[in-house]
Amino acid sequence: MPSFRVPLVLIALSVGFVEIFGVAGRGQTADIAPLDVVVGLGLPAVDRGVISGSSRVPDSPETRVRRSIRLSSATPDRIGASGVRYVPGRVIVKFRDGVSTPARLSTLSIASRTASMSERPAYANFDVVRIDTSEDAEAVAQALGQRPDVEYAQAAYRLHTEFKPNDPYYATRQWNLPLIDLERAWDIQPQAGSSITVAVVDTGIAYTNATITQTAGAWVEGCVDRAPDCVPGPRPALGRLTLPYAAAPQLGAISRFVAPHDFIWDTSTPLDLDGHGTHVSGTIGQLTNDGIGTAGVAFGVKLMPVKVIDGDWDDILGAPNFGTDDIVARGIRYAADNGAKVLNLSIGRSSPSDCGTRPTQAGCSPIIEDAVRYAVSKGAFLAVAGGNDFEDGNPTQLIPEICSRVNGCVSVAAVDPLKQHSFFSSTGSWIELAAPGGSNRGFSEGGFIWQQTFDFKYTDTFLQPPARYDAPRFDVLGYIGYIGTSQATPHVVGVAAMLMQQGITDPAAVEAALEKFATDLGDPGRDSLYGFGLINARNALRGLGIGK
Amino acid sequence: MRLAIALFLALALAAPLGAQTRRSTVGSDDTPAVSFRPFFVGAAQQLAAKNTFKAVFGQSVQPFWGGGLQVALGGGIYIEIGVSRFKKTGQRAFVNNGQAFPLGIPLTATITPVEVSGGYRFRVSPRVLPYAGAGISRYAYIETSDFADAGENVDATHTGFLVVGGVELRVHRWVGVGVDFQYTHIPGILGSGGVSKELGENDLGGTALRVKVLVGR
Numbered sequence: 001m002p003s004f005r006v007p008l009v010l011i012a013l014s015v016g017f018v019e020i021f022g023v024a025g026r027g028q029t030a031d032i033a034p035l036d037v038v039v040g041l042g043l044p045a046v047d048r049g050v051i052s053g054s055s056r057v058p059d060s061p062e063t064r065v066r067r068s069i070r071l072s073s074a075t076p077d078r079i080g081a082s083g084v085r086y087v088p089g090r091v092i093v094k095f096r097d098g099v100s101t102p103a104r105l106s107t108l109s110i111a112s113r114t115a116s117m118s119e120r121p122a123y124a125n126f127d128v129v130r131i132d133t134s135e136d137a138e139a140v141a142q143a144l145g146q147r148p149d150v151e152y153a154q155a156a157y158r159l160h161t162e163f164k165p166n167d168p169y170y171a172t173r174q175w176n177l178p179l180i181d182l183e184r185a186w187d188i189q190p191q192a193g194s195s196i197t198v199a200v201v202d203t204g205i206a207y208t209n210a211t212i213t214q215t216a217g218a219w220v221e222g223c224v225d226r227a228p229d230c231v232p233g234p235r236p237a238l239g240r241l242t243l244p245y246a247a248a249p250q251l252g253a254i255s256r257f258v259a260p261h262d263f264i265w266d267t268s269t270p271l272d273l274d275g276h277g278t279h280v281s282g283t284i285g286q287l288t289n290d291g292i293g294t295a296g297v298a299f300g301v302k303l304m305p306v307k308v309i310d311g312d313w314d315d316i317l318g319a320p321n322f323g324t325d326d327i328v329a330r331g332i333r334y335a336a337d338n339g340a341k342v343l344n345l346s347i348g349r350s351s352p353s354d355c356g357t358r359p360t361q362a363g364c365s366p367i368i369e370d371a372v373r374y375a376v377s378k379g380a381f382l383a384v385a386g387g388n389d390f391e392d393g394n395p396t397q398l399i400p401e402i403c404s405r406v407n408g409c410v411s412v413a414a415v416d417p418l419k420q421h422s423f424f425s426s427t428g429s430w431i432e433l434a435a436p437g438g439s440n441r442g443f444s445e446g447g448f449i450w451q452q453t454f455d456f457k458y459t460d461t462f463l464q465p466p467a468r469y470d471a472p473r474f475d476v477l478g479y480i481g482y483i484g485t486s487q488a489t490p491h492v493v494g495v496a497a498m499l500m501q502q503g504i505t506d507p508a509a510v511e512a513a514l515e516k517f518a519t520d521l522g523d524p525g526r527d528s529l530y531g532f533g534l535i536n537a538r539n540a541l542r543g544l545g546i547g548k
Numbered sequence: 549m550r551l552a553i554a555l556f557l558a559l560a561l562a563a564p565l566g567a568q569t570r571r572s573t574v575g576s577d578d579t580p581a582v583s584f585r586p587f588f589v590g591a592a593q594q595l596a597a598k599n600t601f602k603a604v605f606g607q608s609v610q611p612f613w614g615g616g617l618q619v620a621l622g623g624g625i626y627i628e629i630g631v632s633r634f635k636k637t638g639q640r641a642f643v644n645n646g647q648a649f650p651l652g653i654p655l656t657a658t659i660t661p662v663e664v665s666g667g668y669r670f671r672v673s674p675r676v677l678p679y680a681g682a683g684i685s686r687y688a689y690i691e692t693s694d695f696a697d698a699g700e701n702v703d704a705t706h707t708g709f710l711v712v713g714g715v716e717l718r719v720h721r722w723v724g725v726g727v728d729f730q731y732t733h734i735p736g737i738l739g740s741g742g743v744s745k746e747l748g749e750n751d752l753g754g755t756a757l758r759v760k761v762l763v764g765r
Contacts, residue, residue, distance in 0.1 A: 547689065
């Protein structure tokens, strides 16, 4: 990697020089040019660690991502009468001191007709006896243990990792993953969804280094949904910009991303200019157990970035499309047609309450409903944010309401670290499941969902007063806390991906499993705050036995 | 369970002696008034919880192997005690709308029926003896699977009833081969959880095609 850095720096500087001086004086034009993205041209991200008022972590942009999760063994283990898993074909024996080799062999032959003993392994004060794999190793061990010349004998019981990610923020900030019993789910499925592609239908993903060249025109800040100190009024044109863009290092190498598509710019480079999609992707599949940053739920999955929502910079830079029903519907269909088995839709809007019975009235969206049903018919499972409007009139939410009528699509409410309803989480009959979405009321930063995304200090320059308004840079990342049903949804998506990998391939069955094994919260049974309850990854993945 | 096995072994070992001591009391057809006949049995059992077993093991007909002792009394009446065993490893599953999804997590089920029955043997001919009987069956059921917490495995026993009918063919003076159908009903173990609850199946018994090899006259 260091060997590539010098030429990359030179190329970047050259492009920047040409762009800056080549367009000087051109000023702002009204033309809408396609987003000029040179993929791969750019430096790695600057990782600013946790971005908060009280803490900092060392930058680590050069840290090589390592995967240390072992794949599950192909050895066909057996379960003994004790209920413990062991490797067949071997028994561990400790003979008493002084027992001769002929005596040992004689003892072995009494316990098992197939027993044979080879040289004692290094660092062992015991012997490993080979027996036929069809023999009951526990029974042979028990027989050997009763012989007078044997001190003890046992089957070769299998140990497994009590997997707990070593990502530093997992232990200190990610209350959300243990809340859904994820550690024990990872024990069941260490690959964490590696054969599944998850589409993140969102604002894009910071999945590649790039250099963006585009013209930023003048615009007017209306201060809608902005901070109280927002200064309304016109913002100047910034002219032709060359913007550095870096992949989020903790989402993994570019080879992990499949079939990316941008429906906002009509390109195949769905770069996230907002940070939301990157954050959501982190909860789904952040690299895990690599000693860096945070962990993700299904950290083995492949990710499909499908950009259907425009961020502020998309608008300022003149994107030709916006996050409208048609764009979202196309994005859903695209993901289903290109192999995504699970779709994350941390997006939404309100709607009339009776779209199910009057789908053609204003405010409803038959095209999104068609797209949702189409995706499910193609074998894809969808999870949709239940909405953040509880304190804003709690209107019906469009896609969640659709999902509540489609088996294979679920709407997700948010809970806080105490498994209580998050204050913002929309409620209604359409809510089907709950997952950690966080809360800052009573929890401060401790109630956030943390993942790596852009440092807003460098991207949200449009929030600055006109005099300080400047070009953004998308190559400085850190660990940012979010709250919302947008953050709850990727928990469900990650577990759904693991369920698909575990063998539940039908979207309706995935929904049924998630709902059946959910931990009931609130009123007994399904309710409008939590649906069927808080998802439980371990129980869903473990499924059912015969009698229990 | 251990007591039952010990009882079975004791009876099985004792059987030849018993037969020998009664050889002098053989009637005109050379059949002793009371004979002790150990037997070995293999069965293919169509489990009543057939969808449950199909979901976990891929098929609902499962093999049982065992043995026991039959005591043939005078006048065609017999009583019998037997023990058999089924043990197999399948995988945990999830069921939705009747469709099973195997999850690749090993699950081992062990069923050990101990059966006491009695019936009547009809002497159609010296070589062909149809028989019918009924009795009680006590099933011990153990289910273990990976990643189980305390209390998540199953170790239960329950008693039900059985009826049996078949025919014994005397292939040798000392050897008979019985082929019969046995129906067993064992409620109380399945149906309260797991796949069996999802599928509404609560009977661990079933219908078995059994082949018995009996030693003795």
